[in-house]
Amino acid sequence: MTNDANRNRASFPVFDEITTRWADNDLYGHVNNVTYYAWFDSSVNRYLIEEGGLDIHRGDNIAYVVSSSCDYFSPIAYPERVEAGLRVEKLGNSSVIYNIGIFRQGEDEACALGKFVHVFVDRETDRPVPVPQGIRTALEKLLVQ
Template sequence: MSQPQHLRDDYRHFQPITTRWHDNDVYGHVNNVTYYSFFDSAVNTYLIEVGGLDIHNGNVVGFVVSSSCDYFASIAFPDAIEVGLRVGKLGNSSVQYELAVFKAGEDEACAAGRFVHVFVDRSNNRPVSIPEVLRAALMRLLIEPAA
């Protein structure tokens, strides 16, 4: 079964990531669980820098409630990578991110995944509407629904 291609042009934002020596596993490539760290870092960097999310003192925090990743090609330290980011679905209190890991300068992804954040009130962990400034930043990443 062939995997769908995930191409650089399909993503709205890119976050450079530096692979680290300890990301490699005994097989000589970046371990599968590390990709989730790349995804988390790319999304949270965007939310902080573009969406104004205050991770230390803000009233709203995002909880990951679902995640997945498909792997197409290996990466290894010291590869320079970029994580492509887009928003597939944007709800009242939740967002589904779609991400892809690219070797710097390459058009086809080495891995692609998704995860869902539910935004909650920090004091009681109950879902809340995504704040407008954050919503505006997420709207910039929203892909058009398939026709």
């Protein structure tokens, strides 16, 4: 389980603004759990593209999600505006473990905390490769000790 310090806004170096959509709500009146995973994927990949230079269409290397999970603490519902905080828990040779906190705008404690693991692979061979240098440099900025 997660301790409270890990859920604090101050422990995330970068944020991505998200607008909930009507379709995100489920029959229970809150954002469905699968939507959080889409937010994780979008936030991580946006950072990799914009800050690390990941070329998702023509690059030699791509990243596969090999594991993901989420702990939920309080519900979110449309029409709330939320932010995804991003940090790196561990940066390995060919893999990275991200933590993504989902926050209501202006709140200090995450409503949900995700873990997301990428392995970088060669697009042609599907074999693991070292994290490309530009991406590694971008990810090092998010590494939280």
